[in-house]
Amino acid sequence: MTRSRLTLTIAAIGLASTVALTGTAQADYPEQDIRMVIPYGPGGATDIIFRLISKEAEKHLGESIVPVNMAGAGATLGSRNVKDADPDGYTLLGSHDTIALSKLAGTVDYSYDAFAPIALLTQTINIPTAHANHPVQSAEEIADYVSENPGEVRFSMIPSSTDHFFWVQFFDAAGIDMADVRLVGYPDTGEQVSALMAEEVDFAMFNLPSGGAYYEDGTFRPLAVAHPERLDSHPDVPTLRELGIEMDHSTSRGIFAPKGTPEEIQATIADAYGKALENEEISSRIENEFGSVVRFLAGDDYLEFLDENEAALTAAAENIDFQN
Structure with missing residues (x-):
């Protein structure tokens, strides 16, 4: 065997091993606690709702989901922390429309597309x-x-x-x-x-x-x-x-992961949260205690929802002077 063929063979074996190991790691996900960053302080609606659903979702994942309150900078301290985290499925963001609002207000230079959107969970009626x-x-x-x-x-x-x-x-x-x-x-x-x-x-x-x-x-x-x-x-x-006022308005809460998180991991997380919302006690509390409705969307359906949501917010932003 020539040196060039030997080099190619070794490289191919190495690539195959890497793919196999990566596939195995994704198949075994999760293998440790998952950090759920909530970009607000404890006790508010966003904090309470994500804690409630995550506690049920972790039963389907087999590992703990640990809420981490990271308030500050208009909820962008937490979102930036997740945006810049490793895309391995062990850091998630529980947030809402504020991601797009911060971009429109000029607070940050990123919006929904800076993340891997996992799933819409609830909408709180205003x-x-x-x-x-x-x-x-x-x-x-x-x-x-x-x-x-x-x-x-x-x-x-x-x-x-x-x-x-x-x-x-x-x-x-x-x-x-x-x-x-x-x-x-x-x-x-x-x-x-x-x-x-x-x-x-x-x-x-x-x-x-x-x-x-x-x-x-x-x-x-x-x-x-x-x-x-x-x-x-x-x-x-x-x-x-x-x-006679033709308007609906809600706060839409969903889960996001760092961009580049493998699709298999995204699907695993979405599946766990979808199953959590099938629990009647959880859905009843969401509606009766928190004035919210369960609305589970994942994959392309969630991406379409976020596109429509950002378009509506962008239209409203035309009438807002963010300097005042």
């Missing part, structure tokens, strides 16, 4: 809300109230976050001129709750995880639900569409 003493009783009355008090009506929001986009889309759907309203920025949901409770603002966008207890005790008034159907937990609260 709810325009007033304090209990406010004269507005329903979302359909907001436009008239703004018209009667131009420049004086205050809407709370976290700049460049989901509720910022919610109000921009709401104003458009309800025929409200943004020049006639005041958007008041807060750093987090907790401060928005305090501001509405103190009647420093007229309206805020909450959901059941953040506002449910206040709806129950009468501190806050839900004005509508931004969903095609009424919520079972609040059957007397109409949908925006019932009130």
Whole structure:
């Protein structure tokens, strides 16, 4: 055998061994704990929902899924950590629309396409809300109230976050001129709750995880639900569409992995989370405690969803001045 043929033969054997070892490693996945980065502090809706589902999903994976709260930089500290992690399936990101929102706001230079999207899990229905003493009783009355008090009506929001986009889309759907309203920025949901409770603002966008207890005790008034159907937990609260405001709005939570994560590993993770959501106790808690709906999408279906989601957010962003 010539030296060149010998070299090629050794190279071929080495390549075959590498492929075999890689295939075996993927077949045995997972072999250690998986880190789930949640780019928010503990106790919020995103943290609670991912912990709940992950605890069930790890039963199907055979290894623990360890939640790691990594708040900071508008949720981009955690997303960047996962984006730059090894694509081996042992670091995941549990996040939502904020990935695209941060790109649109100019906070980061990456969006969904910087990751390997694994699966959509839930959508949390958003709810325009007033304090209990406010004269507005329903979302359909907001436009008239703004018209009667131009420049004086205050809407709370976290700049460049989901509720910022919610109000921009709401104003458009309800025929409200943004020049006639005041958007008041807060750093987090907790401060928005305090501001509405103190009647420093007229309206805020909450959901059941953040506002449910206040709806129950009468501190806050839900004005509508931004969903095609009424919520079972609040059957007397109409949908925006019932009130003539053609708009749905939810916070869509899903799992992402570093770009380059093998498809076989992606499929294994998606399968485990899909099975977790088949647990009726889990799905019941998601709906009744967290005002969310289970919506499992994986593979091409999730990619299509993210494309449509980013297109809608991009359209809304045209009406937002992120410098203010």
